[in-house]
Amino acid sequence: MQLGAAAFGGDAASGSVALSCRGLSKSFPGVRALSDATLEIAEGEVRALVGSNGAGKSTLIKIIMGVNQRDGGELSLWGEPVLVDSVKEARSRGVAAVYQELSLVPSMTVAENIAIGRWGEFERFRWIVDTRRMRAHARDALETLGVDINVDAEAGELTMAQQQLVEIARALALKARLLVLDEPTSSLDAHEVPALFAAIAGLREQGHTILYISHRMVELRQVADNVTIMRDGYTLGTYPIDTVSGEEVAALMLGHAASESLPERREVGRTWSGSATATRSQHSDREVILEVRDVSLPPRVVDVSLEVCRGEVVGLAGLMGSGRSEVLRCIAGLLPAASGDVLLEGRSVRSKGARARLAAGIAFTSEDRRREGIFAAMSVAENLAMSSWHKVTSHRLVSRLKVVKMAAELMTRLGIKAGPGQDVGQLSGGNQQKVVLGRVLATEARLLLLDEPTRGVDVQSKEELYNLMREIANEGRGVLFVSSELRELEICDRTYIVREGKVVGHLDKSEFTTERVTALAMEGGS
Amino acid sequence: MSQPENAARDKGRQRLTRGRDAGRSRIDVSYLLRGTRKNVVGLLGALIALYIVFGIKAPNFLTVSNQLSIALNTSFLAIPAWAMTLVIGCAEIDMSTGPAVAFAGVFLGLLVTNYGIPLLFGIIIVLAVGTLLGAAIGWARAYLNVPTFVGSLALYLGLRSLAELFSNAIPISISSSFLGNVGTGSVLGFPNPAWIAIVLFFVFLVVARKTPFGRSLLAIGGNPDSARVAGVPVGRRKIAVMAISGAAAALTGIILAGQLASGNSEVEQVLTFQVIAAVIIGGTALFGGRASMLGTLIGVVFIETITDGLILLGVNTYADGFVTGLLIFAAVTIGTGELRLRRKARGGRGRRVRQGRPAVASPASDAFAGPESSAIAGGLARVIPESGSQEGRV
Numbered sequence: 076m077q078l079g080a081a082a083f084g085g086d087a088a089s090g091s092v093a094l095s096c097r098g099l100s101k102s103f104p105g106v107r108a109l110s111d112a113t114l115e116i117a118e119g120e121v122r123a124l125v126g127s128n129g130a131g132k133s134t135l136i137k138i139i140m141g142v143n144q145r146d147g148g149e150l151s152l153w154g155e156p157v158l159v160d161s162v163k164e165a166r167s168r169g170v171a172a173v174y175q176e177l178s179l180v181p182s183m184t185v186a187e188n189i190a191i192g193r194w195g196e197f198e199r200f201r202w203i204v205d206t207r208r209m210r211a212h213a214r215d216a217l218e219t220l221g222v223d224i225n226v227d228a229e230a231g232e233l234t235m236a237q238q239q240l241v242e243i244a245r246a247l248a249l250k251a252r253l254l255v256l257d258e259p260t261s262s263l264d265a266h267e268v269p270a271l272f273a274a275i276a277g278l279r280e281q282g283h284t285i286l287y288i289s290h291r292m293v294e295l296r297q298v299a300d301n302v303t304i305m306r307d308g309y310t311l312g313t314y315p316i317d318t319v320s321g322e323e324v325a326a327l328m329l330g331h332a333a334s335e336s337l338p339e340r341r342e343v344g345r346t347w348s349g350s351a352t353a354t355r356s357q358h359s360d361r362e363v364i365l366e367v368r369d370v371s372l373p374p375r376v377v378d379v380s381l382e383v384c385r386g387e388v389v390g391l392a393g394l395m396g397s398g399r400s401e402v403l404r405c406i407a408g409l410l411p412a413a414s415g416d417v418l419l420e421g422r423s424v425r426s427k428g429a430r431a432r433l434a435a436g437i438a439f440t441s442e443d444r445r446r447e448g449i450f451a452a453m454s455v456a457e458n459l460a461m462s463s464w465h466k467v468t469s470h471r472l473v474s475r476l477k478v479v480k481m482a483a484e485l486m487t488r489l490g491i492k493a494g495p496g497q498d499v500g501q502l503s504g505g506n507q508q509k510v511v512l513g514r515v516l517a518t519e520a521r522l523l524l525l526d527e528p529t530r531g532v533d534v535q536s537k538e539e540l541y542n543l544m545r546e547i548a549n550e551g552r553g554v555l556f557v558s559s560e561l562r563e564l565e566i567c568d569r570t571y572i573v574r575e576g577k578v579v580g581h582l583d584k585s586e587f588t589t590e591r592v593t594a595l596a597m598e599g600g601s
Numbered sequence: 602m603s604q605p606e607n608a609a610r611d612k613g614r615q616r617l618t619r620g621r622d623a624g625r626s627r628i629d630v631s632y633l634l635r636g637t638r639k640n641v642v643g644l645l646g647a648l649i650a651l652y653i654v655f656g657i658k659a660p661n662f663l664t665v666s667n668q669l670s671i672a673l674n675t676s677f678l679a680i681p682a683w684a685m686t687l688v689i690g691c692a693e694i695d696m697s698t699g700p701a702v703a704f705a706g707v708f709l710g711l712l713v714t715n716y717g718i719p720l721l722f723g724i725i726i727v728l729a730v731g732t733l734l735g736a737a738i739g740w741a742r743a744y745l746n747v748p749t750f751v752g753s754l755a756l757y758l759g760l761r762s763l764a765e766l767f768s769n770a771i772p773i774s775i776s777s778s779f780l781g782n783v784g785t786g787s788v789l790g791f792p793n794p795a796w797i798a799i800v801l802f803f804v805f806l807v808v809a810r811k812t813p814f815g816r817s818l819l820a821i822g823g824n825p826d827s828a829r830v831a832g833v834p835v836g837r838r839k840i841a842v843m844a845i846s847g848a849a850a851a852l853t854g855i856i857l858a859g860q861l862a863s864g865n866s867e868v869e870q871v872l873t874f875q876v877i878a879a880v881i882i883g884g885t886a887l888f889g890g891r892a893s894m895l896g897t898l899i900g901v902v903f904i905e906t907i908t909d910g911l912i913l914l915g916v917n918t919y920a921d922g923f924v925t926g927l928l929i930f931a932a933v934t935i936g937t938g939e940l941r942l943r944r945k946a947r948g949g950r951g952r953r954v955r956q957g958r959p960a961v962a963s964p965a966s967d968a969f970a971g972p973e974s975s976a977i978a979g980g981l982a983r984v985i986p987e988s989g990s991q992e993g994r995v
Contacts, residue, residue: 409830433832440830447826452890453819461820461831464813472811514831 092154093118093253093284094139099148100308101134108134110308112148116253121275121285123295123316126305127328127560127593132288135305136255139286140172141165152253171251173242175258175395181231186213188230189245216248217241221277222270236267240274253284260294261396264374272298290394292321292597306330325593329562361385363421364553365437365522367406370415375401377576378415383522383553388544390567391557392592398576399557400442403524406555407439408432419522433462438520440511442527442557444504448511451500455491456482458499458510463517485513490539505536512543522553529563541566561596562589572596641884641896647932648903655910662913669792675905676798677702677853677869679898682876683798683805684849686897687815687842689880692822692889693742693749695735695846697756699872703865704760705731705854710773710864720777728851734760735847736840743836749843757873764866772863784859794856801849806894818842822889871922879904882932903932 092115099112109131116122126132137143138150141159150157152168159165179188190197190209197212199205213226222240230238239259246254256275260268275285275298287299295302296316303313304327311327361384370379375398383389393399404410406417408429416425424432433439441447450458459482460467467477482495489509493502499510508528515523525544529537544554545566556567564570565587572580572595580595655662681698688695705727712723738752767773786793809815817833829835858864881887882903883896907925916924 429829430832430834446824447830450820450823450827452823457816457820461817461828461833464816468813472807473813473816518832 091117093120093152094286095149095151095154096135096139097149099135099138099150100146101138101143102146107308109138109145112305112308112310114303114310114313116284116286118153118252118284119279119282120301121279121287121299122313123299123302124286124288124305125290125295125302125324125328127562129307130305130328131308132305133257134308136172136257136286136288139165139170139255166249166251169250169252170255171246171249171253172255172257173239173246173259175261177235177238177242177262179230179238179241182229184227184229185217185224185233185241186210186226188241189213189216189226189248191245212248213244216244219247219278219281220244220274222274234267236263236270239263239271243274243278247278247283252282253286254278255286255288257288258290258395259287260289260291261394263396266374268294290597292324304328321594321598322590325590325597329589329593361387364419365406365555366418366421367402368416368418370402370405370412370417372401372405372410372413373576375576376405376412379405379573379576379578380415381571381578383555385551385553386548387568388548388554388556388566390564390570391555391573392561392564392570392596393557393559393573394596395559397573397596399559399573400526401576402573403439403526403555403557407437407524409439433518433520436519436521437524438462438515438518438522439524440508440515440526440528442530444507444511444531449499449507452498454496455486455493455499455502455510456495459485459513459517462514463519466517481517485517489513489516489543503533503536504531505533505539508532508536508540509543512540516547520552522555523547524555524557526557527559528556529558529560537563561592564592565589574598641893641899643935644882644884644896644899644903644932647935648899648906651903651906651910655906655913659910659913662910667909667913669787669790669795671902671905671909672795673792674909675901676792676794677857678872678875678879678905679798679901680801680853680856681846681849681872682879682897682901683801683894684842684846685876685880686883686885686892686894687805687809687818688749688846689877689885689887690809690822690889690892691818691839691842692825693739693839693842694753694877695738695843695850696750696753696873697734697738697760698846698850698876699870699874700757700760700764701731701734701847701850702854702857702869702872703867704764704767705851706858706861706864706868707764707768707773707866708864709855709858710775711767713775713777714773720780724855727855728848731851731854732844732848735850736844738847739840739843742843743839749839753843761866761870768864768866770866772861772865774863775858776862777859780855780859781862782859784856784861794860797852797856802894802898809892809894814838814841819890819892822886822892824890875904878929882929904929 094114094116096115097113099109100107101109112131112135114122124132124135134143138145139159141162141164144158144160150159152159152170157164157168159168159170165171180191183191186206186209190204190212194204197205197209199208210226217224217226217240220240220243222237222244224233224237224241224244230241233241239262243254243256243259259271263271272294275287278285287295289295299316301313302316302319302324304311304324306328307330363382364385365381365383367379367381371377377398379402381389381391391399391402401410405412408424408427408431412425416423418424419432419435419437424435424437427435429439445451450461453461456478460473460478463481464473467474467481469477479495485491486493486495489512491502491506491509491513493506499507502510512523512525512528523544528544529540532540541563544556548554548568556564558564565584567587568584570582570587570592571578572582572592574596582591582595652663661667681702685695685698708730709723709727712718712726713720718726734756738747738749738756741747741752742749783793783797788796809818817828817838820831820833821828821835821838825835853869854864857868861868879900880897881900883893883898883900885892885896904925907928908921911921911924912918
């Protein structure tokens, strides 16, 4: 502690180091989330922080923000060693975070949202909120940010980018000098991003320090000075952003590339988009189950073409917000594609809604299992039967015998560890996911669209899910498998890479390396 | 999952295992009780307590004629309540019930007495109009995103006004021996409206528990997004359930017109609230996902028993609503208080449940041993729990 304080004390005196972490560690029961995080951010710097899932980024942020307490290591803010043990303390020391999920109250005005929770500061006559002062306060904060947003507008009416900016303004209104931005562009459309970047550049001019978490190399280059790379709980190093390539960053993030020389990236991005003919001839001996032709739903999906053959597990890789879920939803009919066509076994299903497509054989499972997958308060057996009641009825009444028989078959096949009458809400994430998968298997769909089926699932269940996907494909169905954990897509026969709503690459199994996929997903064919 | 519920389910399983044929027969009495919820048992206890108090205090309460009168009065509350159980289980609501009942009677009187339309056609028209009005609210909910609370509230006001307008607030007499018999007659000493309510109870019980329709209603109430992704026709189901509610109200109005021998715009204006109260105290979740027909049955009897007992006790009729309100509030408070206690105890219970699980960990493989195996009987007992379950809406 003494040493650390002394070492950085000099810097702090000159006011140049905003945040200094040295050897931060943190364990949760059964997991060592952070082993050694060491980094130093100069005042007025925009620092990018990258790392794959589970690298420890979130834990590091939570420690800085006072959400979690560190087990060991040192943390200094503006040269002062601190023990940030609450969010309130972090806030009082001038640290604020804007998270991925926006937290504005949609029905309240911008001014109210910025003042939220601090009404007391604008009181008049003890009880009444002085709206004039509150609005002026909000205007000041937005001005600092250099954006022009009407403080009387309802937050719900703003665009996502504007909402994001209001969130940042709120952090500024709290007198934050160090801002943590967690994937701020993931919910924005491409054309909304420049406004955010302009605001960030403005803040930097004013001497604010920013820790910017994102996977998108292109963006990082525009906005950040330096990039710190994390992997497996360690900070691997910090580099000036202009001196590293996307491949190098990907290699460091993934960890096994130092020895392995990266094969030259195939420039498939440009040749691929717009035409599926290349693969079709490649797989001419195989039967195409799904063909997607130039499907667009701007700005999230742009001219996507792909195909899935019988017996194939096809991957769809992309980062958060890249449009991969939207592609899947367009195919499933849950989002209306603006143009393009979807063909199931050669027949167009464009005119069909989601329910008709399910009946035709296109089944979809959502990435949000709790909200769109399970019926938590219903039994495993009923969850399994929910999409195919017609199979378990006799004389139009649900036959409990048939329900149990079907449930028993599916449960054995999928290895669901539960009783058929148990509530699905009580099962583990892995078992819940298998129940959702079982429900679509029961429909005998020929094409399964699986959106992040392995999210929030333990390691063993993940393995089982990979095997299941393979089995399902071997039965003569097609599987389109979306994942943001890019390395797990190596189980796929082929993988399409999506970035900013476009298919920017396509890798066969033989060409697949995690580095390539990651590099393509981060920088695409650009 | 709470211990008592497990116990109740286990009991159901034992019953099934002992009498294997019971598991097969279409009308299976055992599943009336299987998985019976604690609050239903609690409500039944409260009802018994009411009977004891009224039985001692009110001299005529326990007479056969009074009990038959309770049965008769309950039926007008019960028929719309069966439908309301499905509506609320699907996370919707129908506020229009009371005026819809009054309107149906007046409309029937208008058609039959004033326009001379044959009774049978009149009944068909009234039922059809009631069904269509309900379906319209459901349609507005499904495709225009108008909450059923708003749609049915508008219908509440509209139908109340129309009933008065059509009749000038004067009862329109309907002279029909058939309709009179339906409303006032009895079979085997039991009033006809009560017979109709009981038959409909079993119809609704089967619909709620044993049809894909009923199960998907609860799925929609529990998680509409999952239901949509799972291919449940959410919009159509909502239209259907509101149509059923409208039809039930119209039927009640027709039977009531038979009992009164007239269509009266002033009847049953507070029925809506009594129906909703009965459904909620019966344990159906106000925000859907969990519904109990048996609970609603006890709920309607509970409410009518209070009214009846208070009259016999000579309590001022104007105080009736006050006391009923108080008792309903108490019943629901006890129910939710119980829920809170259960939630507190959840941690410890969870562990116990898991310990108890290994026995059912592999019912799947056992199921292939043959339909007679006890594992499958256990599975049967568990598969379709008493409409929904512990957690209710998530």
